[in-house]
Amino acid sequence: MKRVYVNEKWCLGCHLCEYNCAFAQTGEPDMARALKDKTIHPNIRVEDGDDVHFAVNCRHCDEALCVKSCITGALSKTADGVVTIDQDKCVHCFTCVLTCPYGCILPTEDGAVTKCELCLKTTKGKPACVAGCPNNAIVFEER
């Protein structure tokens, strides 16, 4: 399946992917207005070192431990392999936070759980993080 893959050495650490992700989630037309004065909850997060930067988001694992461990059945895989979350079923027990080996499922401040769904429910086509990356540090492809 197509996933978001990282070209670590090209990542500038600009964090634009985080903003594009958060913006895509709002469904609003204007980024500045949608995100102004808001704490963003992006599903892709850049880790910054001294001179290393890279973005991390859900790997949509073939053997997804989060899905297998989910106590409610809120997490599941689509036929295409995308790990999605049914927010109505989720009770925020954080068992997925406990089990995701890469720390890609994130609790938000209001106690909910959020994760990358490859923009399945927002933009169609390329995930917003990849579409807005200025340096091809993340790409959406089959590997």
Add this chain to the structure above:
Amino acid sequence: MNYVIIGNSAAAVGCVEGIRQVDQKGKITIISDEPYHTYSRPLISYLLCGKTTEELMRYRPDDFYQTNKVETILGQKVTKIDPDAKQVLLESGKTVSYDKLLCATGSSPFVPPMKGLETVEQKFTFMTLDAATALQKAITPASNVLIIGAGLIGLKCAEGIFDSVRSVTVVDLAPHILSSILDEAGAQMMQRHLEKQGLKFYLNDSVESFDHNTALLKSGEKLTFDQLVLAVGVRPNVSLIKDAGGKVGRGIVIDATMQTSLPDVYAAGDCTESHDISSDQDRILALLPNAYLQGECAGKNMAGASCVFDKAIPMNAIGLLGLHIITAGSYEGEEKCVQDKESYKKMFIKDGKLKGYILIGNIDRAGIYTNLIREQTPLSEIDFDMVFEHPSLMAFGRGYRDKVLAGK
């Protein structure tokens, strides 16, 4: 191939999904004494506090049995396994034949003998949907509820009814709450949080005797209550396998392929004994993820694939009245700990590996720690000080990141 599964919960669902990854055609029959569509057992407390509904707490979609071509016999207890005839006997007298059988019978509440318990009219356990709805019907806004057991189930029950009753009091023999998953300092932090919200505890104490609506504690304290919930512990349901001559310890004994000592009979979930790799010991891991993973592994093997599940560890994610705990592994070895007002973090390191951890409050990216335990990663391969501070992939080598993030 003719598959029969006893039980209809996490391990059973895992088994169905495991079988169907390998065999699309074989006949699958699920038999369970609970007469419901598969539901998430841990959600019974969330049902009581209105955070889910009976529809939403279904563990799989409504068409699960149809999609996976599963026949169900619900509301029927299996009374016997005959491993020679390869049949199970139902309480109705009917028999069901199998080629491969999974025992996923889970566990039952353990109620120790207590003096005067028979005089208590409104007493409950807290393990099933029926038990939860019975409790829900009994309580009123004026109820004073007494819970025996400050473990996971007792405290989840307390949380579930907390807003609907006048008071909740919890008694436990152990000196601190959640003694199976927390150390003393962590438990104290959690207890303070719960007490601040109004929960009452009597620890290091137990009921000497009941007399109708009063409980006399060993300490001399006398408590009156309207409803009593018994959440002292659970026992794996092993009798079907034991009576059929299968090997049973504290739970049903299985190998890494989930097979019991009986030919063509597998077992998975809370009814079994697991090998905990973090302590290198066999123990009962009554946890939903473990039940699913064991069930799935059993299913694949029953269908002829070869699969082992040999990465079982204790692990828990539990929130109580707004404060979250994540724990994993076993608590042995050298300790490393930081604590402030709102959060608590403790790690246990032995033989150069992370063996266990406790997080309260800040639980972000905890799975990175869980993975270190599960994969038994030598800590010399990563920047452990960095990862201790904040779980990150930065603390891992470039090679690991290339594999995980770049698919190389």
